[in-house]
Amino acid sequence: MIRNPILPGFNPDPSICRVGDDYYIATSTFEWYPGVQIHHSRDLVNWKLVRRPLERASQLDMRGNPDSCGVWAPCLSYADGQFWLVYTDVKRFDGNFKDAHNYIVTSPTIEGEWSEPVYVNSSGFDPSLFHDEDGRKWFVNMQWNHRTESYGGSPKSPAFDGILLQEWDPQTKALKGPIKNIFAGSPLGLVEGPHLFRKNGWYYLTTAEGGTGYDHAVTMARSRNIDGPYELHPNRHLITSKDNPEAALQRAGHGQYVETPDGQVYHTHLCGRPLPPKRRCTLGRETALQKCAWREDGWLYLENGTVVPDIEVPGLGGAVRAEKPVRSEYSFDGGKLPDDFQWLRTPRPERIFNLTERPGHLRLIGRESIGSWFEQALVARRQEHHSFRAETVVEFAPDTYQQVAGLTHYYNRHKFHAVVVTLHEKLGRCVTIFSCDGDYPHGRMSFPAEAGVAIPADGRVQLSMEIRENDLQFFWQTEGKGAWQPIGPVLDAGVVSDEGGRGEHGSFTGAFAGVFAFDTSGRAKTADFDWFNYEEL
Template sequence: MTVLHNPVIRGFAPDPSLVRVGAWYYVATSSFEWFPTIPVHRSRDLAHWEYAGHVRGAVPGGSLAGVPDSGGVWAPSLSWDGERFWVVYSVVRSVGTPYFDLDTYVATATEVDGEWSAPRRIASHGFDPALFHHEGRLWLLNMQSDHRPGGQRFAGIVLTELDRETLARVGDTHLLLRHERLIEGPKLVKRDGWFHLVLADGGTGVEHGVLVARSRAITGPYELDSQPLLTTRDDPSVPLQKAGHAELVETPDGEWVMSHLAARPLRTPDGPRCPLGRETAIQALTWDKAGWPRLRQGGWHPAVEVDVPTPPAEPGPRLADPDDPLGWPWSTPRGYADPGWADATARPGWIRLRGRHGPESRWAYSLLAQRITEHRAEAEVTVEARPRSFTQAAGLVLRYNSEAYLSLDLTWAEPEGEEQRGQQWRGEGRTVLSLVEREEFGTRRAAVVDVAAGAPLTLGVTVEDGRARFWYVREGVRAPVGPPLDFTRLSDDYGSKLRFTGSMAGVHAVDLVDSSFTADFTGFRLTCW
């Protein structure tokens, strides 16, 4: 037996899809507007996970430029047919509207870190697709969405058979189940003559849960279990909240486990907030006398510590390229890091970023960021740059999305007390650190500090108790910049809009005029504990 500690994949790692291939377990997670698309982790004991690669090429054209925050790649489902991996997912281009404007794609590969086939578009009833391989046939599960006025946006679960070679539809689509609660995330598993339909219900917030229905025939009718398999909606004190979006997998010894998403909230005066986003967890299952799946510890609340029926195992040989200075754990918004704006070769030991659009851009923003995985964290980096206008900036950023970030930037400002009169074109002005707080309802500058021009400068931020305290190193000592800022606003739970990702720490550069401005960064460190 092995004891795992949930979440097993920490930080922004939502909508986990679990599959076992031989002695290895693999999990694919949603990436939304971030690249690399569809990260995949692997483990031999369900407790210790490592990054194993991603589905390169998942987005046709290689760009999500223009997609809204929390759009992009939703809820991939990973499966194995005995010869190759399959992944099915939706690219969502509208969020918070009656139309999701999505396309659903399938790609395959013989190795998760290998070459994936070009994505092929298939029937796109709604998001949260899944594939079910059964007796040589291929079935597509979807939630369907009704965009019409008065229609249900979550209008039931549908099943369509696909031709395994062409992926064309075979026969009619079947409506398997509708429910008074919001249901999505369908997965199928067969056991003892029953097709078990595993569903996410209640939405992906604090009402989230897992329901199971079953049928003797794949096309139904399906009967619902009398109780949830998993939820925390009835108890806000459970450490793992928002539990749902599950997948059931059998171990080599005939035991069963379940992956699901969960979140670890911080308690604030404004209610619980989850700046780390939704994370990946694992539970052990059993089956009751009537043949329904149950949590092994009883009830329906997820456990933090779980005994799983696997021998302890060390991680295997690393699959990701450790020599790629811009590879994982770095992520970039809406496209891969491109040598045109991110260069790790121009100056050995440094990363050079070329400024492009500002941090609210959905098109061309020069940002490298890494997932924050604990509520206590610290990031620092040394930056060298010569901004000559207020249109140029570079620095350290904590980011959730284009409407939620905190940044400490090296930039230019007019001489103190003067208004803008074109001083930058006359060689006048000063170099400053500017601390900016952006949230859904506006932007404010929290502090400005004069610094020496041209010299390398170490910037940092410490996150603790829901507060972000920015600093820089002056004469070998950390000097605070501005007041503590509210880190919990960088969360799924703040504001009026749908949010599905998680907070990150990184470096960025901005040049709003001609992208001639560059900034060099070295020594980036993100520590989470």
């Protein structure tokens, strides 16, 4: 059986692509660098991260991008002997505009170096490239309307002004021909995330609708002509949990169709697993996979006979699920950042960290404050479990309170908790807590441990945190001296979630556990981290 979510933790907007017996899923990374996660599987059960292809400034530079901007909804496909990756870099979040720029990169292999980007358009986000049977290529994306009235889309959600179609010329590397608005969406509204495929003389279009919160859905339509008109699925939606609040997988929507070599059919979708009592998805939007079936009416349906996604679905047969280790230990050896880790926005990681100046250590270079949109030394891995423990050890000798290094449970600049080593005028070197519980738009911090606890002036300090669903407790100890000491009160870990602070449509990423340093004096004080452990509880 395939057990959902197949990609736990922050892995939204899954685009799936099969080449022979190999399956690849590309997911959104938003402001986290490098851009786009690509996982690989041969059995649909076990998945491994194999590439983050957007790794150079010429491909992606997100310095200055607001929270939850950056890479939205990539589309991965294979044609003409190469992989094609279409992606958006969104430069604005609040207000009437999005400033969404769409690009294409290619590579003969997933693991190899990807090409320089080709700019396509900026009319809206969630772009997709469809390779038709006759060799023509078609580019689709939602159209963003900055006004309050809609002509091509839904009056209910006028900014989401329908799905645009235009031909892509691979020779000139440009769009050509007329631009057509081919699909206004269903009455649910907020139409986005388009993907096209062709079967038995029909063009099928799946879109995401309802917003990416609890009304989310995969909507399906079809037409004999690629430019429409498109008729809606008899159920309107192929996948949704919007009318089933007790379903284990909530917020189900935004995915893509795939066929196996022997004709079995599946559909990816994003989902969330909310925690009671506030229904906050602390793991963000995750990737799931559903078994589907074609019926005599020529429409695709979930194999379970409903529109509600299942936790377990039939797989290809013969696969053995490889259980992931309960504990992951990272030593920072080998001069390369472990694959699980990312950083924020900048294509110049050498400015914020290195693993060579002190071999076996992750050296963070203190730059701008925690929450900066430009140059922030924060390196972290995804939270993949509702309850976990993270530990690290740091060598850090601050000479001003403007120099800080520590361990953080992080979502964005408005939603984080951190246990830190810094300097206090009366206490000297100390351990304390920074916390931001969703205060928007100001991002004001509180200090739950007040000035903190005095610690020796030198020596390594171990920091840890335990998250048990909605509760977080920080701990510290000087290495080799005594036991772990709790610091501060139990904090609200649930605020570090999509729904924390502004609510379910206020942000779209997920929770991370990681280390950070900043030096707002501008002297670039460094902090050395010897190891980092993450353990499911």
